[in-house]
Amino acid sequence: MPSPTELVADVIRFVGEILGASSLRFETGPTLVVLGVLLVFLQLVARPVSRWVTSDAGGLASLGRAMALAAEAGTDAVMSLGTAGVARSTDVHGRLQTLAALPVLGHVARAAARSGVPLRVLTNDPLAAAAAAATLDAAHAATSTQERVGRSRIVMVGEGRLAPAGLVMTARARPAAAVAAGSMREEATLHLEGLRGGAGSLAAASAEVAQAPSLLLAGGGALVGAEAFQVAADLRADVGERTMVIAANRLIGFAVAAIVIGTALALMGIIHPADLLLGIGEA
Amino acid sequence: MKRATIPALVVVVGVLVLADLLLVNDSLSELAGVAIDAAILVAAGAALAAVASLAVRRARDLWRRRGDPIGAALVLAGMAAVLIAGLRPGAAGASDPAVGWLVAALLIPIGATLFGLLFVTTLAASRRSLASRSREATVLVGAALVVLLMLLPIGGVVGERLSDAAGWALAVPIGAVFRGMLIGVAILAAVFAARTLLGVGATDE
Numbered sequence: 001m002p003s004p005t006e007l008v009a010d011v012i013r014f015v016g017e018i019l020g021a022s023s024l025r026f027e028t029g030p031t032l033v034v035l036g037v038l039l040v041f042l043q044l045v046a047r048p049v050s051r052w053v054t055s056d057a058g059g060l061a062s063l064g065r066a067m068a069l070a071a072e073a074g075t076d077a078v079m080s081l082g083t084a085g086v087a088r089s090t091d092v093h094g095r096l097q098t099l100a101a102l103p104v105l106g107h108v109a110r111a112a113a114r115s116g117v118p119l120r121v122l123t124n125d126p127l128a129a130a131a132a133a134a135t136l137d138a139a140h141a142a143t144s145t146q147e148r149v150g151r152s153r154i155v156m157v158g159e160g161r162l163a164p165a166g167l168v169m170t171a172r173a174r175p176a177a178a179v180a181a182g183s184m185r186e187e188a189t190l191h192l193e194g195l196r197g198g199a200g201s202l203a204a205a206s207a208e209v210a211q212a213p214s215l216l217l218a219g220g221g222a223l224v225g226a227e228a229f230q231v232a233a234d235l236r237a238d239v240g241e242r243t244m245v246i247a248a249n250r251l252i253g254f255a256v257a258a259i260v261i262g263t264a265l266a267l268m269g270i271i272h273p274a275d276l277l278l279g280i281g282e283a
Numbered sequence: 284m285k286r287a288t289i290p291a292l293v294v295v296v297g298v299l300v301l302a303d304l305l306l307v308n309d310s311l312s313e314l315a316g317v318a319i320d321a322a323i324l325v326a327a328g329a330a331l332a333a334v335a336s337l338a339v340r341r342a343r344d345l346w347r348r349r350g351d352p353i354g355a356a357l358v359l360a361g362m363a364a365v366l367i368a369g370l371r372p373g374a375a376g377a378s379d380p381a382v383g384w385l386v387a388a389l390l391i392p393i394g395a396t397l398f399g400l401l402f403v404t405t406l407a408a409s410r411r412s413l414a415s416r417s418r419e420a421t422v423l424v425g426a427a428l429v430v431l432l433m434l435l436p437i438g439g440v441v442g443e444r445l446s447d448a449a450g451w452a453l454a455v456p457i458g459a460v461f462r463g464m465l466i467g468v469a470i471l472a473a474v475f476a477a478r479t480l481l482g483v484g485a486t487d488e
Contacts, residue, residue, distance in 0.1 A: 022308040031305055038301070044470075045477040087326075087333035093472060100475055103484070126336040127329060156340060159358070160390075162397045169400075190397060193404040207472065209464045213427075216419045217408040225464040229471035232484070 057234045058203045059221025063108060063177065066201045067115035070176030076118040078175040079108050080168070080195065081132060082182020082206065083161040085125020090161075094183035096229075097207050098128050101181035102135050103232035104205060108179050109139030109152070118151040120175070124164050129154045161187055168194030181205040181228065184214070192218035205231060293480040338362060 002010070024031055056062070070077055081101050084094030105121065112119040121132045132154050140149040157167045165187040178199035184191050188211040196202045196218055204215045205223035215222040223231050265271045296318045302308075303315035341355040368374065368381035376382075409427075412420030433449035436442070478484055 018308065018310065022306045022311070025305055025307050034305065041473065041477070044474045045481065045483055087330045089330070093468075096472055096476055099479055126333040126340070130336075156337065157354075159337070159361075160394075162394050166397060186398060186401070189401055189404045189408060193408055196408075207468050209461060209468060212464070213423055214405075214408075216417075216423055217405070217412050219408075219412055219415060219417060219420075222419075226467035226471040229468070229475040232475065 057221075057227065057231045058205055058223040059201075060104070060107060060179075060203060060231070060235065062201070062221075063111040063179075063203075064115070066177035067111045067117050069200060070112075070117040071115045073176055075174065075176045076120055077108065077112050077177045078120045078122065078179070078195065078199065079105050080122040080164060080178070080180040080182070080191065081105065081125075081128050082180065082184050083124055083164050083187060083191070084183035085123065086127040086131065088125050088159070090183070093207070094185075097181075097183040098125070099131075100207075100229050100232060101205070102131055103235060104179065104181045105132060105135050106139055107235045109136050110143055112152070113140050113143040113145040113148055116145075116148060117176070118148075118153075120152070121154045122157055122164055122167065123154065124157050124159060124161070126156065129156050161185065162190075165190040165194060169197075170194075174199065176200045177202075179203045179205075181223070181231075183208060184211055186211075188214035189217070196220070290481045334362075 026034070067077065081098055082094075084090045084098050086095055086098050088095070109119055119136065121129075121136070123129050123132060136152055136154070137149060140146050155167075157163045168191060176199070178195040178201070180192060180195055180202070181204070184204075184206045185208055188206060188208065192202065192204055192214060202218060202220035203222075204218055204220065205228040206215060207225055207228040209225050212224045215224055262271070262273065266273050299311070299318060300315050303311045338359065341358045344350040344355040345352050345359065365382060365385060368385055369376050369379055374381070409420070409424050413424060430449065430452065433445045433452065435445065437445060
């Protein structure tokens with residue numbers, strides 16, 4: 001039986017043999033650049049809550065008012081998860097947008113649960129439907145309103161990108177608020193027009209750059225391009241949190257302005273920072 | 284424990300694939316290949332499970348007369364038609380002429396019919412956005428009108444200059460904005476995907 005020392009020595013020898021049998025695929029510079037990019041990327045990944053954004057992303061902060069109106073009118077709210085789904089045979093970018101829509105669904109579902117408004121979730125993918133059901137359950141659990149979960153429903157509209165667009169264009173129900181988040185390609189205008197036609201308010205999010213005009217023309221809140229992925233980090237920015245971020249941003253702005261102005265004055269020879277700091281030249 | 288296992292697996296596989304990208308090593312290449320093949324198999328299994336789940340759900344709707352029975356019947360009939368066309372004895376699978384006919388004669392025309400509404404719905408959306416005095420929509424419609432003018436089939440020197448201007452607008456300002464947005468989307472998509480895989484996210488409200 002080998003001793004721990006021999007085991008460690010064998011492992012080090014094995015790793016050394018692997019390293020000895022390897023060579024760099026790129027030059028040293030490009031390899032360091034790749035590792036540097038990875039470092040910055042991991043820094044971004046490790047900070048899930050947005051620090052700098054203070055605006056109301058896509059008008060989602062006004063969902064509470066829309067839900068209050070829905071509760072008064074006795075109508076429901078609709079959330080569409082786009083048309084890419086999770087397991088459909090479409091590109092990864094589109095399916096990733098469906099996953100990015102789930103935090104938005106959670107936000108909408110919590111607002112609906114608090115107001116007692118039934119929520120209809122439209123999807124064309126069974127796995128997305130399962131994920132949406134789990135998100136709805138979690139939202140009702142978070143707001144202690146499990147008794148209301150039965151009023152909300154997931155509508156599985158069938159396979160294909162055009163099926164949801166056709167459904168929303170022919171639906172008779174008029175929700176108080178409609179939110180569409182996820183991949184919407186050429187059918188984006190049809191989809192959003194169908195939702196817009198009956199809904200009291202509309203918010204749309206899609207990372208399809210070519211469909212940005214569809215989102216802007218639909219009216220209401222729009223999360224265009226990268227904002228569709230960024231919104232998950234901004235959803236928690238409530239009023240108090242946002243006020244603190246605004247104050248902090250202003251302080252940082254003043255500090256940067258002071259540095260820039262001071263540097264310019266020092267370069268022009270008007271002030272001498274060392275003298276100012278040491279108090280030299282004062283009476 | 285469950286939350287820690289999946290991120291650990293993601294980190295291990297991610298480091299493996301990254302090492303394979305940076306280093307030339309046969310053993311590493313084989314290991315990375317196995318990981319990628321396993322991911323493809325899992326995705327294929329999930330897709331099959333999703334289709335089966337859809338069929339079961341729609342069959343249950345039809346059996347219990349709930350939801351939309353006509354829609355459920357149409358979905359099941361469509362699935363059966365494609366399965367019979369592609370899997371019947373002697374069929375060539377997805378490349379079978381019967382499957383091709385179903386796609387070319389039914390699915391594509393139905394899709395084209397809906398896409399035919401795009402022109403009408405886009406005009407309606409533009410009109411409504413202008414009526415609501417939306418600033419973004421006004422800029423958008425104004426730019427669309429300018430591009431439309433530049434692309435008019437006018438002959439002579441004027442037409443040539445308008446055509447050149449349209450090409451320049453497409454290549455320089457529009458192309459620059461488009462590429463900038465694509466780069467932003469790619470960065471945020473990668474960050475979001477990594478956060479999802481590693482289970483890093485904001486806690487519930």
